[in-house]
Amino acid sequence: MTEGVGLTDRWAARVLLLDPAGRVLLLHGCDPARPSHQYWFTVGGGLEPGETLVEAAIRETFEETGLRVAAADLEGPVRSDVVRFPFDGQWYTQEQSFFVVRTLAFEVDLTHLGEYEIGSIDIGRWWSIDELTATSERYYPEDLVALLREVG
Incomplete structure (x- = not known):
């Protein structure tokens, strides 16, 4: 944490969308303050205020991918943790819980993104564990490969 900089507390639902080949759908983006x-x-x-983790997972999956899922489609949470990170000039402490949704591979539809997401998310891609292990590109969470092996 940066000395003298406050942290904004945030609660989040994260979704591991897995296709039958075990690939995970990841979104690509950047920090607007650090393109x-x-x-x-x-x-x-x-x-969002008053929203449960399950409700947020369902909403975020649709907004960020176009895929509609139901509560019954969610497995988990399979992990919960706390991360600290900067985004758009602000530091956050985020309590996050991960769910798994097993689905057929599909083309990502970014037309439902919120205004604040439009400038920071540009594409989606399905990644295998081997591709994640071999890439030099940055991804989060940093231990995603271990998490994917755990949830199979």
């Missing part, structure tokens, strides 16, 4: 800081990340985001 050169590009990375891949799991579907999901912050809870």
